[in-house]
Amino acid sequence: MNTTGPVDKGLRLIPFSGLRYVPERVGSLSAVTSPPYDVVVRPDGLHHLESADPYNIVRLILPQAATAEERHRQAAATLRRWQAEGILAPDPEPALYVYEQRRGEVLQRGVIGALALSAPADGIVLPHEDVMPDVVEDRADLLRTTAANLEPLLLTYRGEPRTAPAETASDATGATGPSGTSGVIERALGRPPLLTTTTEDGFSHRLWSVTDPGELAEISGDLAHHQALIADGHHRWATYLRLSAEHTAANGTGTGAGTGTGTGAGAGAGVAADGPGPWGYGLVLLIDTARYPLQVRAIHRLLHRLPVDRALEALHDAPGSFRVRTVEGPLPRALEILAETAAAANAFLLAGDGRFHLVDRPDQDLLARTVRADRPAAWRELDATVLHSTLLDHLWRIPDDPEHIAYIHDAEAAVTQAERHGGTAVLLHPVREDVVRELARQGVTMPRKSTSFGPKPATGLVLRDLARG
Incomplete structure (x- = not known):
């Protein structure tokens, strides 16, 4: 799949003030995390997660109540209560987040941020599976009620291979190394992480914040040349687009999801007043599969x-x-x-x-x-x-x-x-990844739930409160 395009017509990832668990207020970070909502095996997995810690994120992504409306209201009330009690707290300044997962020989690194949404016809974000309307409706109601992105989608793009000479550039000290998003990721690894935890599936997780304007601009300039494939989260992506359209229509004559006038590393803060505002962006994890190939399961x-x-x-x-x-x-x-x-x-x-x-x-x-x-x-x-x-x-x-x-x-x-x-x-x-990419490039969606890309990001390490942008 061709993953390059004209400058400024590709991916636009903006920083946000991540909402994260305060380690001192929970039993452990591993005890409050969860797999993505659709991976939790009901009811066994749900009960296990609920009993792991009273503040496990599953109480937000899969709340339990008699009706859907009650479930969504319960999740919103729980989210507000956890913030008021200091269980969850926002980071002090907007950031992009470098995220690492490792288990044995499996290593995955990428960047978490708020991605400007784009219409399917734009070809910037490529779905490869159909979605189920009832699931989209349920997820949309949950997001609308909580006004929060509770878990990141998993998106992939194809950057330069590790050995490509074009990846090397000099930094301020004269040292050479990878440039663009890959360079920012590798430099972040040399700094103390915001958090480190190991979940019961054996994966270790580390998270770093990127707030330096130069590094944010480096990521922004790099991603502007790429398009992405949705690896995991088609229903949540459809939810993002639906709610963005709702807020655009409610706020006037905006031209579509993700429109805005900001430029550079902080683009997005200046979204047009008649557009969807923070609803024009969605929480994602972007992985460069030229460097970190994903596994594909059935x-x-x-x-x-x-x-x-x-x-x-x-x-x-x-x-x-x-x-x-x-x-x-x-x-x-x-x-x-x-x-x-x-x-x-x-x-x-x-x-x-x-x-x-x-x-x-x-x-x-x-x-x-x-x-x-x-x-x-x-x-x-x-x-x-x-x-x-x-x-x-x-x-x-x-x-x-x-x-x-x-x-x-x-x-x-x-x-x-x-x-x-x-x-x-x-x-x-499992379907081969090259088949998935070729069909997506042709604009052909596969039957729903055809593939499972992984490893999937742990839910609960960083959330996005839309009230904060």
Whole structure:
């Protein structure tokens, strides 16, 4: 994917006064963090996080109450109370934040800031998945009520490789090193971090603030040449755009999300009075995948109301539609077999009855009848496309709504839930990142919840209060 564009037509990331936990007021920083809201496995993961610390961030991102309206009001009241009690406090001056995650050989570094929103047609931020309207509605109501960005989206862009000569430049002391965003990140590593913690998944996290005008300008000038791919957070991005449009319309005749007259490192503070103001920006983590490649994992499906025996019966009642066979466990071995099979053709692993059933080799005539033909071949051949178009819609007749389908990132959790409640877990193999990028470049969105990029930023390390800009 081409990630460069004209100067000033690319990404615009502005500093903000991050709202962060006061370490002395909580048990530990690791105890108040959470995975992103859609990764928390309900109800087990939710209860675990709620009991980890009374101030765990899950009480804001997944509040519990009888109705959606009550949940959102509860989250807003909790956020205000935690600020009044000094549990959460804003940093003294606007900053961009260098963020590092590390576990073993996995290392990810990027920059957190408030990104100027842009219309899809602008091609600055590229989505690659469809979204579910009910999820966008719920997230929009939560954001609207709390007036806060509670967790950053994960966006990627492609900078220069580590070894590129163009990356080196002299600093004020005459020393040479990387320039642009990469240079700012590497220089931040030599300073004391704002926070250091290790979460129970084994990842260590470090955060630094960047407030120097020169370094902010360096990041701004660099990112102006790039576009980004949404790696994680399509529903939150859609939420940002919806609320930005609402505030633009409410405030007059603004021309769209993210419009403004500011320039340079502090651009954005001077957003036009008739625009969306702070709502024209959204909290993101930007990762340069030329330096820090992300991992791509599958998102699995849990079919609540379809037991495994009925799923298999429907396949047997359609002879030749797919090949079906039982494969050996345990789960890691079954996933290895799935990976080997998916390299050659569409393949899925069904579980929930104590065994593993490999479903592969779809009939080509069946695919031609059930998969829409007005999309590129790479889209038509996706496992997620075949799953939704041919299996879920045509053979199993499963409506794509939360009552019937849950999307679960962890394969073991999906299998456990299926066995516990008598449903079917459909396990998928990950899509290659180059396929995701090429489809996004063509403006083609993948079926919802097709990919899971990671590692994902921990939720709760830095929030954005829209009342502060």
